[in-house]
Amino acid sequence: MTLVITACTNRKRKPVSDSLHMAALPEADLPNLADDWARRLARERARFRGDEIYGGRSFREAIAAARLLDARLMVVSAGLGLIDAEASVPPYACTVLIGAPDSISARIIGEFDSAAWWRKLNQASPFAVALHDVASRNDGLICAALSEAYIDMIAADLLSLPRTVLARLRLFTRAPADQIPATLRDFLMPYDDRLDGPDSSNRGTRSDFAGRALRHFAEVIADNVDARDAHAHAEAVSHALEGWRLPTQFARTRHDDAALLDLIRANWDAEGGSSSRLLRRFRDDLGIACEQGRFAQLARIVRRERA
Template identity: 45%
Template sequence: MPILITACTKKKMGDAQVSAADIPAGPIEAVGSQWIAAISADQERTLAARLYQGGSHAESRRAAEDSGYPHLIVSAGLGLIAADAEVPNYAASVLAGEDDILAKLGDNPDASHWWRWLQGRSPFAQSLKTAILATDGPCLIALPRPYLDMIEADLLSLPEQVLDRVRLFCGAQAPAALAHLQMPYDDRLDGPDSPYRGTRSNFASRALRHFATRVLPGKEGHMVAQHTAAVQAALAGWTRPIRTSGIRKSDAELREILAAHWEAMGGRSTRMLRLLRDELGIACEQGRFAALIRDMREERNNVA
């Protein structure tokens, strides 16, 4: 039977019981040991499928429910976990932000180094290699590029005939060594003919759901070239979305808009960026937006 592997999400149900932000910086052994102790402590547990929230996880969960395939989740704080595992509510990521676990590592290891360390010590983690070897069907992996980079070495350690069963879904180009396994989804997934439209942040999960429910059935034993052709055929009649330029605003104008919506958005940068781009139609480059949010947070903290 095929299996699905998707990413954890920053947005979770309820408040985090442990956070990478609370771990003192230091070498990986020191930081990691404190993190393992924190997630291992007695505390409330929640099914992983319910813990993660947001559009990306909703698409992944729906793909698993509609296909009936086992669902595993790549977590930067827990390792590889099953969607039906009971886990603590935590805040840890390998993406920039206050819960970036990599920022705590004084010896500057990359995400793949942290992943290997975590996988070997987390009480919640299971082996990625073992999970893939345990199934004789395709392994469908939908991850943002930083998380795909994190597990790349694990995937490349698989026997060639097993690696050939992996199918990748990513909103960006996959690493060169894995690029031949990436299914050829493009922005037609967001076009007027597609019933799978959404935001760029959940592109990989939406592509996975389309493949798992519309392309793969009856083709489970096909080779990667055949699956690639099947995706291309499925998208052949779809048109691309019409792109419109967003409204331009000065930094002062953007700050005023963000301040007006700060409380309603809970001060969450992802929600406010989506508000600007998707609801208000305002153009704002990601780096510029991040700098504005950072400055506004610092000002609010100083006032508090």
């Protein structure tokens, strides 16, 4: 069986209890914070399938790719550890992103190390499974669509896989190749900004780039019995993108938060309340500059206003 591995998303489709907001935890050193968090996870009665909890385009693209490849979908979760997307788990709010709401780093006394958090979380979480065990029980491709932050977090797990298992890894990311551990670069699929150019039928934002690249791979390059090695797959990706043009670069106008909120409210209905489509409209149609994280926070304000 093929494995598809994707990252959790900050957007949750189920309500999160007050106790499972990372911001609700008292500050502690990393081991004690992870233990406190794991106890709260275990006590939470409200549980849903993982694929019913996570929202956002990147997760939808991973689901689509898993279906195309007849694959088992796994989620790298900063709050739960590595989980099966069909597992029954509680909704939660925490992230490894620095400065974000419910950031883990804001609750840790001392220096925050996402890889150390990942190791401790997978030991303490009642829902986590070991990547080594899951990957070793399957003999198909291991297709991982991850951001740079999540690659950093789980790199040690990937690098500890037996060589014959690691050889089945196909990595999809927008992270620069020189920021990825050297051993993992051999398995990086060469998707680039052409995925957002005029010849692509699956354009989007940088935050969902990895998921969209994975979906293209599942649709055009590979299937669930594909025995080609990583080099052959990389060549196939390069051939598929050959002749595709890069996106046109625009000079976009910047606005303060108040002006952006007014623009979001004015355009909300036109995009059906989808923040990802709205951000694309702002950038491509209206020529407005806004960083993804900042836009998501402002869109959440408008979503609450209209609820």
